[in-house]
Amino acid sequence: MFEASKQSGDGGIYAELLQNRAFQQVVPNTAAALYAWAPINSASINVITDPIPLSNALPNSLKLTIPSGTSGNVGFGNEGYWGINVNSSWTYEASFYYKFPGASSFSGNLIIMLQSSTGTVYASASVHVSGSTTTWTQVLVSLSPTSSPASTANNFTVTVDGASASGETIHFAMFSLFPPTFKGRANGLRMDLAQTLYDMKPSFFRLPGGNNLEGQSFSSRWQWNATVGNLIDRPGRMGDWEYINTDGLGLLEYMYLCEDMEMQPIMAVWAGYSLDEYSIPEDELAPYIQQAIDQINFVIGDPAASEPAALRASLGHPEPFPLQYVEIGNEDFFASESYIYRWRYFAGNLSAVFPHLKLIATSYPFNPVLDPIPKHYDNHVYQTPGWFAENSFYYDSFERNGTYYFEGEYAAVSTNTSDVFGDGGLVYPDMQGSSGEAAFMTGLERNSDIVFAASYAPLLMNVAQYQWTPNLVSFDASQVYPSTSFYTQQLFSVNRGTEYLPSTLPTVNGTLYWSVTRDKSTVIIKIANTGMAAEQMIFELPSISVYSTGTATVLSGSATSSNSPETPNAVMPVTSQIKIGESFSYTAPAYSVNVLRVKVQ
Numbered sequence: 090m091f092e093a094s095k096q097s098g099d100g101g102i103y104a105e106l107l108q109n110r111a112f113q114q115v116v117p118n119t120a121a122a123l124y125a126w127a128p129i130n131s132a133s134i135n136v137i138t139d140p141i142p143l144s145n146a147l148p149n150s151l152k153l154t155i156p157s158g159t160s161g162n163v164g165f166g167n168e169g170y171w172g173i174n175v176n177s178s179w180t181y182e183a184s185f186y187y188k189f190p191g192a193s194s195f196s197g198n199l200i201i202m203l204q205s206s207t208g209t210v211y212a213s214a215s216v217h218v219s220g221s222t223t224t225w226t227q228v229l230v231s232l233s234p235t236s237s238p239a240s241t242a243n244n245f246t247v248t249v250d251g252a253s254a255s256g257e258t259i260h261f262a263m264f265s266l267f268p269p270t271f272k273g274r275a276n277g278l279r280m281d282l283a284q285t286l287y288d289m290k291p292s293f294f295r296l297p298g299g300n301n302l303e304g305q306s307f308s309s310r311w312q313w314n315a316t317v318g319n320l321i322d323r324p325g326r327m328g329d330w331e332y333i334n335t336d337g338l339g340l341l342e343y344m345y346l347c348e349d350m351e352m353q354p355i356m357a358v359w360a361g362y363s364l365d366e367y368s369i370p371e372d373e374l375a376p377y378i379q380q381a382i383d384q385i386n387f388v389i390g391d392p393a394a395s396e397p398a399a400l401r402a403s404l405g406h407p408e409p410f411p412l413q414y415v416e417i418g419n420e421d422f423f424a425s426e427s428y429i430y431r432w433r434y435f436a437g438n439l440s441a442v443f444p445h446l447k448l449i450a451t452s453y454p455f456n457p458v459l460d461p462i463p464k465h466y467d468n469h470v471y472q473t474p475g476w477f478a479e480n481s482f483y484y485d486s487f488e489r490n491g492t493y494y495f496e497g498e499y500a501a502v503s504t505n506t507s508d509v510f511g512d513g514g515l516v517y518p519d520m521q522g523s524s525g526e527a528a529f530m531t532g533l534e535r536n537s538d539i540v541f542a543a544s545y546a547p548l549l550m551n552v553a554q555y556q557w558t559p560n561l562v563s564f565d566a567s568q569v570y571p572s573t574s575f576y577t578q579q580l581f582s583v584n585r586g587t588e589y590l591p592s593t594l595p596t597v598n599g600t601l602y603w604s605v606t607r608d609k610s611t612v613i614i615k616i617a618n619t620g621m622a623a624e625q626m627i628f629e630l631p632s633i634s635v636y637s638t639g640t641a642t643v644l645s646g647s648a649t650s651s652n653s654p655e656t657p658n659a660v661m662p663v664t665s666q667i668k669i670g671e672s673f674s675y676t677a678p679a680y681s682v683n684v685l686r687v688k689v690q
C-alpha cells in the first residue's frame with residue numbers, strides 16, 4: 090500500500106535528489122519558500138513569482154542576485170532530502186532552466202558541482218552562459234563523482250565567478266538531479282528502495298492512498314491529470330501529510346513502477362469526500378465521476394477512442410496497463426452517510442463504462458447498506474500485537490456470499506490496548522508485533538477463498554522526516570532498513586501456496602498459529618509463535634509421502650527487538666535444514682515467524 094507520506098515518494102522511492110526542486114506551491118518572497126536551498130558566499134537568493142514563468146504550472150523561480158563588488162564563487166546550493174548520496178560508480182544527470190531577466194553583456198560559466206557541506210568537491214561541470222539569454226533555456230550536464238564519501242551531508246551547487254558576474258541577476262527554474270534508477274527508467278525509482286520492495290515479490294500496489302488521495306480539503310485532493318505529462322506542467326500539491334508533493338511520481342510513474350516490479354495496480358479514484366469532512370452534494374458529482382472515468386481510461390483506455398488514453402499513448406505507453414481493481418475512495422466509513430449516494434453514483438457509472446472492472450468499497454462491510462451491492466470491500470486495521478493474534482480467526486465466520494475482502498491496511502502499531510494511537514506507539518515494527526501480524530496472516534491464508542489481497546501499511550518512511558510510525562521499510566539518504574514486518578511479509582509472499590490444505594485448527598486464544606498450503610510438490614507450513622516461550626509442535630502428514638529433509642526459515646527475537654538505523658540487522662530470517670517425516674516435531678522460538686518447506690512426492 091503506497092501513498093505519499095513520510096517522504097516515501099519525494100525524498101524516497103522517487104529518485105529525484107533535489108528537494109523543493111521547482112518551488113512548487115510555496116509562497117514567494119518568504120524564507121520558507123527557500124527550504125532546502127541556501128546562498129553561497131555573498132549571493133542573494135529569493136523565490137519570486139516570475140513575470141514570465143517557465144510554465145503555467147510553475148509560476149515561481151529562483152532569483153539569484155550577485156551584489157556589486159563581489160569576488161570569489163557565488164551562487165546557491167541544495168541539500169537534497171536530508172542529504173545527497175554521492176557514489177563514484179554512478180553518473181548523475183543534472184538539469185535546470187535559466188534566463189537573464191534583462192539582457193546584459195555578461196559572458197561566463199556556471200559551475201555545477203556535487204560537494205560536501207564543508208566544500209570538498211566530488212564532481213563538477215561547467216556551462217557557458219551569456220547575458221543575452223533572456224528566454225528560459227535548459228542546461229543539462231552529467232556529473233561523475235571521483236569518490237564516494239561515507240557521509241551524505243552533501244550539496245548540489247550552482248555558482249558563478251562573482252567578479253565577472255558582479256551586479257548581475259539570473260533567474261532559475263525546475264532543477265533536477267537524478268542518479269541511475271531502478272531498471273534504468275527515466276524519471277524513475279531509487280534503486281535500493283525499489284529493489285527491496287521487488288525482493289518482497291509483491292503482487293499488487295495500492296495507489297495513490299490512503300489519506301493522500303482524499304485531500305485535507307476539496308481543493309487539495311489528489312487529481313490524476315495534474316500528475317501526468319512533462320514535469321514542468323505538474324504544479325504539485327500540498328499533500329495530506331504536511332508537505333508539498335512534487336507529483337513527479339505521478340500516475341504514469343506509478344504504472345511503470347507496477348510494470349517494472351511485475352505487480353498489478355489496485356488504483357483508487359477520488360470519491361467526492363475530503364478529510365475536512367466535506368462531501369460533494371449528490372447533484373454535483375458528475376464532473377468528479379468523469380474525472381474518475383478519465384483516470385481509468387488513462388490507465389486502460391483505447392487511444393483511438395479516449396483522449397486520456399491517447400495522452401498515455403503520446404507519453405510512450407499505447408498498450409493499456411493491466412488494471413483489474415478500482416477502489417472508490419478511502420476509508421469512507423468516516424463519511425458513510427454520504428457514501429450511500431457517492432457509492433451509488435460512482436459505482437453505478439464506473440461499472441456501466443467498465444463492466445469488467447472489480448470495484449472496491451471502503452465503508453464497513455454491509456454497513457451502511459450500499460446499492461449496487463459491493464462485491465469487494467477494503468478493510469483497515471491498526472492494532473496491538475495481541476489483537477492480531479486474537480483475530481487470526483477474524484474471517485473464519487464471514488458468510489461465503491460472493492463478497493471478497495481486501496485487507497488493504499494493517500499493522501501492529503502499539504502495545505497500548507487502551508489507545509493504539511496514544512503513548513507507547515512503535516517507531517519501528519518489532520518481533521512481538523510482527524509475530525502477531527503473522528498469526529493474523531495465517532488466518533488470511535486460511536480464508537483466501539474470500540480474502541483476495543492483503544497489504545501491510547504504511548510502506549515507506551524516511552527516518553529524517555516522518556508523520557506516522559511504524560512503517561514496513563525505513564530509509565535515509567543512502568541506506569535502507571527493512572523491518573521485522575518486512576521480513577514477515579516477504580516470508581509469506583515468497584512462500585505462497587496455490588492450495589490451502591486442511592489441518593487441525595490452532596487454538597483460538599493460544600499463542601501458536603499456523604497455516605498449511607501446497608505449491609505443486611512443496612508443502613509450506615507457516616507458524617507464528619506470539620508467546621514469550623518456545624513451543625514444540627508435532628506435525629502429522631499421514632497421507633503425504635515426504636522427503637526426509639526440508640527447510641525451516643525462522644525470524645525470531647525478543648518481543649521488542651526491531652531493525653532500526655542503529656540496529657539495521659538485529660532480526661533477519663535464517664534458513665536451515667530440518668528432518669521431516671510422516672510425523673515430525675518442530676520447535677518454534679518465542680516471538681517468531683517460521684516457514685517450513687517440505688518436499689512431497
Ligand code: AHR
Nearest residue numbers: 299300301419420546547
Ligand atoms: O496508512 C496511514 C493512514 O491510515 C492512511 O492514509 C489511511 O488510509 C489510514 O487511516
